[in-house]
Amino acid sequence: MATQTPPTTPPVAIIMGSRSDWPTMKHAADALDRLGVAWEAKVVSAHRTPQRLFDFATGARVAGYKVIIAGAGGAAHLPGMAASMTELPVLGVPVESKALKGMDSLLSIAQMPGGVPVATLAIGEPGAKNAGILAAQILALSDETLAGRLRAFREAQTEAVHETVED
Numbered sequence: 001m002a003t004q005t006p007p008t009t010p011p012v013a014i015i016m017g018s019r020s021d022w023p024t025m026k027h028a029a030d031a032l033d034r035l036g037v038a039w040e041a042k043v044v045s046a047h048r049t050p051q052r053l054f055d056f057a058t059g060a061r062v063a064g065y066k067v068i069i070a071g072a073g074g075a076a077h078l079p080g081m082a083a084s085m086t087e088l089p090v091l092g093v094p095v096e097s098k099a100l101k102g103m104d105s106l107l108s109i110a111q112m113p114g115g116v117p118v119a120t121l122a123i124g125e126p127g128a129k130n131a132g133i134l135a136a137q138i139l140a141l142s143d144e145t146l147a148g149r150l151r152a153f154r155e156a157q158t159e160a161v162h163e164t165v166e167d
Helices: 019-034 050-063 078-084 103-110 125-140 144-159
Strands: 012-016 039-043 067-072 090-094
Touching (some): 012 019, 012 078, 012 125, 019 039, 019 067, 019 090, 019 125, 050 078, 067 078, 067 103, 067 125, 090 103
Parallel strands (some): 012 039, 067 090
């Protein structure tokens, strides 16, 4: 009788408040892909699906996640609420909003009360990309192979910057 290996949970969860956040949050996934880090994306709204958020955040560690990247726009409560229910590191990405261009999201995520940290990244695509890289850096603390891929990524990034302005 053959035994089936249970599916493994990727180390990074990318959560967002709405499907409309995916064009921004995809940059976190792309950065993780470039570094060879598995991820899973879910729509988990702090306001519209509070039970889904509760179930996800309180069960994230047991499920096998190691880092959570949470993107949200507008009131942007998702990263902070997730952080309040898990001991895993939460990286918050402010998604650009129509009304205030993401400043509302940035302040909602950055202004957490003492004792409930959320690592807050830049607004929009740069923040999402950096969240993916930062998640990989956290995981690389206990994964020397991943640390090597991060070193190679940094070296390639450095080599891509030319010293002169000529083509």
